[in-house]
Amino acid sequence: MESPIQQRVTEIRKFNRFYTNIIGLVNQNVLESPYSLAEARVLLEIDAAAACTASNLAEILQIDPGYLSRILRRFKKDGLIETTKSMTDGRSQILSITEKGRATFRQLSDASASQLIQLLEQLPQGAQQTLVQNMAAIQNMLSGQADTSITIRRHRPGDVGYIAYRHGVLYEKEYELDHRFEKYVLQSLIAYLEDPSRGEIWVAECCGAIVGFIGIVGISEKTAQLRWFLIEPDFRGVGLGRKLVSTVMEYCQQKYYNHVFLWTFKGLDAARHLYQSFGFTLTEEKENDTWNNQLIEQRWDVMLGVD
Amino acid sequence: MESPIQQRVTEIRKFNRFYTNIIGLVNQNVLESPYSLAEARVLLEIDAAAACTASNLAEILQIDPGYLSRILRRFKKDGLIETTKSMTDGRSQILSITEKGRATFRQLSDASASQLIQLLEQLPQGAQQTLVQNMAAIQNMLSGQADTSITIRRHRPGDVGYIAYRHGVLYEKEYELDHRFEKYVLQSLIAYLEDPSRGEIWVAECCGAIVGFIGIVGISEKTAQLRWFLIEPDFRGVGLGRKLVSTVMEYCQQKYYNHVFLWTFKGLDAARHLYQSFGFTLTEEKENDTWNNQLIEQRWDVMLGVD
DNA sequence: TAATATTAATTGACTAAGTCAACTATTTTA
DNA sequence: TAAAATAGTTGACTTAGTCAATTAATATTA
Structure with missing residues (x-):
């Protein structure tokens, strides 16, 4: 005799285990690339943000500043990013992605997109739409932004x-x-x-x-x-x-x-x-x-x- | 101008990023415990299966046998599991969880359940149900088991x-x-x-x-x-x-x-x-x-x- | 049935991932 | 202006995870 809320917790856990695998599948291409997941996330974030600093990233991605520093050093060596000293704060440096970096990022991105497309194409159009709607609904509810009144x-x-x-x-x-x-x-x-x-x-x-x-x-x-x-x-x-x-x-x-x-x-x-x-x-x-x-x-x- | 399927890929990625954080949140208690996520999964699996062998686990969890062997050794040392030689196959050993192991597992489990309950309790009953249903629907569709005809x-x-x-x-x-x-x-x-x-x-x-x-x-x-x-x-x-x-x-x-x-x-x-x-x-x-x-x-x- | 291949589990040697504390160079605050 | 705080870096370290070699048992087959 489980309470309704416990039942739901069990269901959610089941989903979490399942979805961990899905995310793993989608991230697989990253694992096959010479970059770690953390590195990919860093590159993604630099690409998304117009301009950011290392400490910005460390906070957004909840990553150790030292670790991040080394990742950035490698990216710079590989020519994926450029750094310029901040005008306003001599300690900070602004990170920006280079053309090469963007190309590398796009490659990773395309590979994971093709994984997702494969997943989607098993489903009929309408079911794809339903899938995405369900995801949006979950995100909406769990993000606490949804009006649940x-x-x-x-x-x-x-x-x-x-x-x-x-x-x-x-x-x-x-x-x-x-x-x-x-x-x-x-x-x-x-x-x-x-x-x-x-x-x-x-x-x-x-x-x-x-x-x-x-x-x-x-x-x-x-x-x-x-x-x-x-x-x-x-x-x-x-x-x-x-x-x-x-x-x-x-x-x-x-x-x-x-x-x-x-x-x-x-x-x-x-x-x-x-x-x-x-x-x-x-x-x-x-x-x-x-x-x-x-x-x-x-x-x-x-x-x-x-x- | 994105194609519908690309739009959906974008949406799914957004959801993946979001849900990675949710899973991280739920797993946080594990990270705070003296066990790694892989170890927790192993313990969970041993608890769930009535009887299993190391090679079973390695296959189910997609984990390196060597790595697993060390994890099991530690569990045994800590008194969380017991091993008995298999009757039918002298090479294998049957793994079973001890009372202490079960208690440890339950502690981890309860902590992550309370995280989930906190998440759920922000939502009204009916929305909780909707949430779980949405998850089940996603799982159903992506697992390829669903009849999408x-x-x-x-x-x-x-x-x-x-x-x-x-x-x-x-x-x-x-x-x-x-x-x-x-x-x-x-x-x-x-x-x-x-x-x-x-x-x-x-x-x-x-x-x-x-x-x-x-x-x-x-x-x-x-x-x-x-x-x-x-x-x-x-x-x-x-x-x-x-x-x-x-x-x-x-x-x-x-x-x-x-x-x-x-x-x-x-x-x-x-x-x-x-x-x-x-x-x-x-x-x-x-x-x-x-x-x-x-x-x-x-x-x-x-x-x-x-x- | 003996030789060979396969499988379960372990171990050693290794690399990658990530953490922590100490440090330098700035900037902010009292 | 001195003290505190911040951005970023570095060295030393731990943990996580991989890979190949090894041992012992079992399965296969000539």
Whole structure:
């Protein structure tokens, strides 16, 4: 019995071992060249930076200054780099790559590129793109620069289809509901699109992916129905449900709806607590075997602005 | 002007540089321990394998046998492992980890796990899951074990929503069509779900992701309409369109439809060629500014079984 | 079955990679 | 202006890793 986080650590380690090999493969050409990996990194860095000093490099590459000094001496002897005394600081010297150095670098670079191209060419175009996107996503997340907060926005073209899609997939997986349920959801969404003025749909996003949604539709002048409330399994239990329901409730108050109801299934305890905390009470239960399973539907109602 | 594949190589390199640092970070605790990375890998491997010999290890870890021999000697001296002569081969000796060795290993392991946990804990639960999934996907693709072929299957719950979703997103991006188009697509899909017996929808998948789809619906006894034909941008130009249209055409022949038509937009040259190659001819053009843009709709028709 | 080839593991001799502390020449700071 | 800090270099060293030779056991084959 491993905790989810331990499982993830195990997975990441597996990936690390695997990817260490991939990096090794790509670096192989460097190992075959007369330069060490550290040397290649130094050359790469000098090439990338327009002008840098030895101490810059030592800091960037986390390398011993003495060691670096010897590497640079060799590069200079081989004619790969040139050094010029800094105008502003007599102790420093500016490093720059020569034509020969650039050629050498390009050779190393091309060799490793061809390794990568070989790897890529095993994959169809689209999968290549997916691969690169996955890498970018990982980098984004691990670099800590990514905005990993969950944002809620109003719906955009495509979202309505997406909502139907996730309802179809998740309710099939979790409750074995079939095409009939999917159709029912689609119909309700179309009804909303027919007259969107009396309702709204919100989508919760995290890192560019949709992780939950909720909607409201006016049924009469004072009554609205809460619909399409769903949170992706990985994002349950982090307070997103409360945020979404709050969004809906605020909207209802703005629009002067004083009565909100919703239909749900019996047995969803987390949802029940959430509804109760917003003042909903159970008002009706009925069996429904339209959708393949003996689920019991529940209706919950709340009156607003009565406190 | 870089080719797409070069762009991807650049991206992968960027990721490699980045991930080298991540791996370095995770391995840091090993570097702080009295063991080298190679030694840690050896200990890890001995721990993982129930019983192994030195030559096993040398092969698995791609390590010099002489070097390995010395590492093992040190481990033995430190009481981390034990060796017993093999029953079946007097030259070999079976390596096994001692309690002390296991404790040492666990210490190294826990330290690197805590590094990873720190990394993970910056992210919300769901993003953690996404991270791990991305890693698994990369591993799957690069290990060459993944099935990267494109498969076509009939639709399942959720797919219909997904089709609406992708239509909404892609037609908005590519033609600036708005909610009205999304609604139109949804309505057509519902009409199909109302009576699925006279048509079918197929979905093309690659690596678990939907990369294209197509559908057909019976309009009269002998006439069917081809609909919802869309291929993800990354998967265009690889012959998938032809495969999907073929699937539809075969279905029509089976169902004795002898007349197929479709509506498309003017200017999609790749699609035009495809339709022509299946015998479709342009039969009608009309302007349509229902959906925000001055697109010209085209109708294409083909008679089957007349050759 | 004896001769030969192969394999597992070890050892000696070596090179490459990397670290550490001491040093010189500057520059910055108190 | 003296003391502290910084850039870069050098010598002496340790660690990591390679390569070829060696020993002992096993497998192969004439």
